[in-house]
Amino acid sequence: MNTLEERVVKIEERNKSVTLDKAWETSWFRRIAIALLTYVIVALFLKAIGVQNAWIAAIVPVIGYILSTLTIGFLKSWWITNQ
Numbered sequence: 241m242n243t244l245e246e247r248v249v250k251i252e253e254r255n256k257s258v259t260l261d262k263a264w265e266t267s268w269f270r271r272i273a274i275a276l277l278t279y280v281i282v283a284l285f286l287k288a289i290g291v292q293n294a295w296i297a298a299i300v301p302v303i304g305y306i307l308s309t310l311t312i313g314f315l316k317s318w319w320i321t322n323q
Contacts, residue, residue: 271309275302 242250264270279302286294 266313271306275305278302278305 279298282301283295283298286297291297
């Protein structure tokens with residue numbers, strides 16, 4: 241059977257992991273990385289199918305993604321308040 245100290249250490253390790261996961265999910269680094277990857281993939285796809293100005297057109301979904309990450313925080317707060 242686990243001692244109380246072992247259980248506390250396991251809980252602290254789990255809390256650290258959860259905290260790091262949450263920090264990653266809300267980090268600007270993650271948002272920018274996803275935006276850049278989205279831009280490159282969409283631009284290459286648009287270029288492959290012959291869209292004119294593919295590199296410019298690829299900005300649209302990236303802007304949508306960035307705006308959605310900004311709005312979701314507000315919506316989450318509103319949702320939590322209204323539960």
